[in-house]
Amino acid sequence: GDSVTQMEGPVTLSEEAFLTINCTYTATGYPSLFWYVQYPGEGLQLLLKATKADDKGSNKGFEATYRKETTSFHLEKGSVQVSDSAVYFCALRSSTLGRLYFGRGTQLTVWP
Amino acid sequence: GAVVSQHPSWVICKSGTSVKIECRSLDFQATTMFWYRQFPKQSLMLMATSNEGSKATYEQGVEKDKFLINHASLTLSTLTVTSAHPEDSSFYICSARDFSGTYNEQFFGPGTRLTVL
Numbered sequence: 001g002d003s004v005t006q007m008e009g010p011v012t013l014s015e016e017a018f019l020t021i022n023c024t025y026t027a028t029g030y031p032s033l034f035w036y037v038q039y040p041g042e043g044l045q046l047l048l049k050a051t052k053a054d055d056k057g058s059n060k061g062f063e064a065t066y067r068k069e070t071t072s073f074h075l076e077k078g079s080v081q082v083s084d085s086a087v088y089f090c091a092l093r094s095s096t097l098g099r100l101y102f103g104r105g106t107q108l109t110v111w112p
Numbered sequence: 113g114a115v116v117s118q119h120p121s122w123v124i125c126k127s128g129t130s131v132k133i134e135c136r137s138l139d140f141q142a143t144t145m146f147w148y149r150q151f152p153k154q155s156l157m158l159m160a161t162s163n164e165g166s167k168a169t170y171e172q173g174v175e176k177d178k179f180l181i182n183h184a185s186l187t188l189s190t191l192t193v194t195s196a197h198p199e200d201s202s203f204y205i206c207s208a209r210d211f212s213g214t215y216n217e218q219f220f221g222p223g224t225r226l227t228v229l
Contacts, residue, residue: 036220043118043205044156044220089155093218099146100207100218104155 002027006090006103013080013110021075021106023064023090031092033057033066033073034100038087047075047088080110114140116208118221125196126229133191133224135206141186142208146218147179150203162189196228 007022048057053068148156162168162183180192
């Protein structure tokens with residue numbers, strides 16, 4: 001079945017460091033891929049998405065490219081800030097069923 | 113983007129009582145709503161999917177008699193945890209999607225923290 005495997009955390013970085021959170025997926029058909037962010041005590045917010053192969057989603061300095069050949073959707077940011085501290089979830093939406101499948105989440109902590 | 117609200121944001125109840133959580137789509141009509149449960153440091157587990165005016169579809173392993181879901185209107189869904197026990201303590205998150213309108217996307221509520229004593 002469809003699934004998402006996400007790099008386990010926690011990830012701890014200093015401010016302005018480079019961030020990569022790995023995400024790979026298994027799916028039939030052509031899923032859409034998402035990154036969601038959850039700040040402490042809050043629900044999920046959509047960070048970025050890509051709906052087809054080679055699409056690059058970007059928002060707030062974060063980027064992820066839909067790589068069909070490697071079934072990956074790694075999240076990157078060139079220079080993280082303290083305010084980026086949160087839990088990041090990779091997810092896919094099955095093209096057939098429409099439901100979201102989430103990875104386990106990666107806790108990111110950025111120190112000043 | 114669209115806004116989904118949840119009420120209450122947190123609730124503490126005694127074991128054996130029932131608790132109702134409301135989920136509202138504030139500026140769009142949600143043809144489909146989803147209820148998730150999130151355990152500490154774990155991912156979201158989909159509990160059920162509900163379409164307005166019809167019975168909810170529960171995921172395998174989720175007790176439909178314990179977690180009652182009602183999606184009576186296009187802007188409101190409720191989750192009632194019946195005869196709650198300490199093991200039901202969790203963070204419950206709803207999500208709403210408008211498949212046919214402006215927002216062909218899924219939006220999440222801020223979550224409800226349930227603690228059963």
